[in-house]
Amino acid sequence: MEVFILSGQSNMAGRGGVYTGPNGTKMWDGVVPEQCRVPPGAVLRLNADGSWKEATAPLHHDIDLQKVCGIGPGLPFAARLLERGGPRHIGLVPCAVGATAIDEWDTTGRLYQQMISRTKRALQTPGTRLQALLWYQGESDADTAEHAATYATKFTKLMRAVRHDLDHKDLPIFQVAITCADSVEITPYRDEVRRAQLGTELPHCYVVDAQGLELxxxxxxxxxxxxxxxxxxxxxxxxxxxxxxxxxxxxx
Known part of the structure; x- marks a missing residue:
């Protein structure tokens, strides 16, 4: 089974299909796109208790506990791999938590330690291999000029620590370059964060741009x-x- 870490903040955890109900509470509409459906037994997720279970949406329901989760990129990622002749058995390790800035992923903090410990737990299963980290985060660092200006340095430091602590010096990292509407007031330095992401010089780090996708x-x-x-x-x-x-x- 080939293992992939899913980490970052809310868009990785998945908010697709989440809406505000009549009483002001957040709810998920429960609709799972066809492109998220996978054959039984082909894709597993590591639950919060460290056990492998069939991967179903929302993938982060027991990880991003303070928010309502919906559709994220994890299941369609796995489904596309299966469709195009990639690995036949996939293990997903959800670790994303909404509204988290990169400082909150410091190596001494709870989020980082949880990500590393969950991944190591996943790799205790015989026959597993760690293949990549998918990272979608940065909106919370687009709030000030200082945060945006230091994003690249902090991201590189974080990913080098991940590789060291997982003993995988060339672990492929697939980073999503953030997107949001111009009208979003909490991300005035969005473009600065995007430039940092698109211009990353970290070896074996690949950028997938979310710009232009429907919000x-x-x-x-x-x-x-x-x-x-x-x-x-x-x-x-x-x-x-x-x-x-x-x-x-x-x-x-």
Whole structure:
């Protein structure tokens, strides 16, 4: 089973299909796109208790506990890998938590330690191999000029720590470049964060751009349709990387 870490903040945790109910509470509409459906037993997720279970939406329901989760990119990513001749058995390790800035992923903090410990737990299963980290985060660092200006340095430091602590010096990292509407007041330095992400010089780090994907009414979170597209882009990026690394061939 090939293992993938899903980490970052709310768009990785998944807010697709989440809406505000009549009493002001957040709710998920429960609609799972066809592109998120996978054959029984093909895709597992590591639950909060460290056990493997069938992967179903929402993937982060027991990880991002303070929020209502919906559709994220994880399941469409896995479905595309299966469709295009990638790994036949996939293990997803959800670790994303909404509204978290990169400082909250400091190596001494709870979020980082949870991500590392969950991944190590996943890899205790015989026959598992860690293949990549999918990272979608940065909206919370687009709030001030200082946060945006230091994003690249902090991201590089974080990812080097992940590779060190998981003993995988060339772990492929697939980073999503953030997107949000111009009307979102809490992300005035969005473009500065995007430039840092698109210009990353970290080896074996690949950027998949979310710019132009459909946003929900809040202008911040991707719709289910957009998450399906993003998951497909992440899968294609991973397969392209794998093809170049191994000389293999995939059905693009």
């Amino acid at each position: 929900q009414a809040d202008g911040l979170h991707l719709t289910p349709k957009a998450q399906v597209i993003l998951g497909g882009r992440l899968a294609d990026a991973y397969l392209l990387h794998s093809m170049h690394s191994s000389g293999g061939k995939y059905d693009f």
